[in-house]
Amino acid sequence: MNRRHFLHAWTASAGFLAALLLSGCGPGGGGTNSATLRIGEFASLTGKEATFGQSSHNGTELAVMELNAAGGVLGKSLELITQDNQSKAGESQTVVNKLIARDGVVAILGEVASSRSLEAAPVCQNAKIPMISPSSTNPDVTKTGDYIFRVCFIDPFQGTVMANFAKDTLKAKRVAIFTDVKSDYSKGLAKFFKERHAINGGTIASEFDFNGGDTDFKGQLTAIKASNPEALFLPGYYTDVALICIQAKQLGLNVPIFGGDGWESDKLMEIGRDAVEGTHFSTHYHPDVGSPRSRQFVDAYKKAYGSSPDAMAALGYDSAMILADAMKRAGSAEPAKVRDALAATRDYDAVTGKITIDPNRDASKSAVILRVEGGKLKYLETIAP
Amino acid sequence: MTEFLQQLLNGLSLGAIYALIALGYTMVYGVLRFINFAHSDVFMLGAFAGYYLAPIVARVFPSGSVAGAVVVLLSAMAICAVIGVTIEYLAYRPLRRRPRLTVLITAIGVSLLIEFTSQHRLVFGPSPRTFPQLLDARTLDIGGVAIGTTQIVVFVLTAVLLAGLTFVVQSTKVGTAMRAVSFNEQAAALMGVNINRIISFTFALGSALAGAGGVLFAMSYTKIEPLMGVQTGLKAFVAAVLGGIGNLPGAALGGIVLGVVETFAGGVQGLSNYRDGIAFAVLILILLFRPAGLLGRAQVEKV
DSSP states (O other), X not given: OHHHHHHHHHHHHHXXXXXXXXXXXXXXSOTTSSSEEXXXXXXXXXXXXXXXXXHHHHHHHHXXXXXXXXXXXXXBEEEEEEEEOTTOTTHHHHHHHHHHHTSOOSEEEOOSSHHHHXXXXXXXXXXXXXXXXXXXXXTHHHHTOXXXXXXXXXXXXXXXXXXXXXXXXSOOSEEEEEEETTOHHHHHXXXXXXXXXXXXXXXXXXXXXXXXXXXXXXXXXXXXXXXXXXXXXXXXXXXXXXXXXXXXXXXXXXXXXXXXXXXXXXXXXXXXXXXXXXXXXXXXXXXXXXXXXXXHHHHHHHHHHSSOXXXXXXXXHHHHHHHHHHHHHHTSOOXXXXXXXXXXXXXXXXXXXXXXXXXXXXXXXXXXXXEEETTEEEEEEEEOO | OHHHHHHHXXXXXXXXXXXXXXXXXXXXXXXXXXOOTTHHHHHHHHHHHHHHHHHHHHHHSOTBOHHHHHHHHHHHHHHHHHHHHHHIIIIIGGGTTSOHHHHHHHHHHXXXXXXXXXXXXXXXXXXXEEOOOOXXXXXXXXXXXXXXXXXXXXXXXXXXXXXXXXXXXXXXXXXXXXXXXXXXXXXXXXTXXXXXXXXXXXXXXXXXXXXXXXXHHHHXXXXXXXXXXXXXXXXXXXXXXXXXXXXXXXHHHHHHHHHHHHHHHHTSTTTGGGHHHHHHXXXXXXXXXXXXXXXXXXXXXXX
């Protein structure tokens, strides 16, 4: 990896320098004075977690289209500028720098993966540009500073939900945990699950690590099987999860496997096929349940993209809507005023439920548990915070 | 005991694929004395060749049939052989008389060119894809040890390809010429060996094996993406060095050792995070005591 790391670091820093040079020409033509309000979005449109970025982007784009059709915000139409970080580490910082310095955006929306939100957050904080993450659940994301917000629940809650699920529904006491050490999301979720699981009186059969993006997990899975767990908790992202489920099945590790919102993608079933049948995971939203507001969104989304929205799409939509709401209440698109208005959000009626931004700039919301059945995601239950 | 056997089996099947790729590194090194870094990307192209060929072949042979799988494998190998020869012809041949470092840097350039071109959305795009099922995969249970039919195919094919390669290198005219070029290029040329043709042949053979490795890897792990060669290629390169670069049985042995060590490291609680690190630490240890690698002997027969 050394050779590649060196080259990647080099290209990343070259891109950063270029961004700095460009920014020397002054923040681009956007900002608060032009005819449009520029909103920046960074997303993993391609790469390992491509479906996260695409869903989230579709939701965000739909929100912007609806807002513009209704006359825009503060008398100006919104212009969404989207940058792809290819699901790669190091890219988010570069593209967000570019969005702020070159395009002069007034706010940043993104990302799904916590590691990449954590990368961009300091950039936004230093530039004093509000950033709203649609679905990064690691608690550290908003701890970066007072300009960083999110519209989803955080992992201490998700970990609790899944620990209770293991106890009440799976009736599993001895649980093995398999963590992606490359992902802040996975490590955080594993930690909070473990804490709650211990309180619930459960034990840990074994704990193993993998590197996200690996292809061979049999070494770890064989050892997990030998530790005789009653269930396997797998906080990870869908591509890795699908491969792990396939290899677990090949090795005869036939225990219930369950995880968190990182699983949600059609690719999970496409890659995992019958190996992911009967698995469970927690996430933010399911189109089958929800308020009239949610049904309205599902219809609009189906009309625009020809498919049912997933949680990432709904949260992408909410992130843009809550930003527009804050701008309207602030009566301005000035970043400092928008920040204050965002922090003051109370009981906003969003697609994924009522959003109140708490003092930590997180949203306290309920979770849903889904089950993979017949190659589809089936709604099981909703768990309130 | 079952766990031990299972891990050994896991390690062997991973190592078999490393071995196939390592052979390409070691052959090119034997003949030209430089590391062809683009080799790992030929491995990736082999997997993608299989991905695109499978639906076409499935029109003639029913999908899941052995004949269909063989046709896909052989076509992917042929495509990779052509790619390997082309890379050598365009990128390395003009630099034949230049310092070795120039060719090495060019190889890195070719590797990056292939990787980033493949990631463009008009080529393969950067998102992972699911490799089609070439053969019906079943899992057999032998005394508590799970062995997949795909794993058996990987073992058998690796053995067949290794035997074939040994035969070509040791017992045919072109193999003798390869060894002659490896031993002393100028003397071989004076004896009437067509150096360019032999080098092209070496690249064709090595790249075909990488192509086979690509298809077998994709069959075993189902996920393919343009950067899949980076990590796997690096391991295979390490395997080649471990076994003694330039030595064919050494490359195969190095691949197996690396695969087994890596798998066992992955199965130790608290160490699983470092499975790659441990595999490379073993490399350092072995090279400390045997600088020429496990089977490497300084300046004796190299191909």
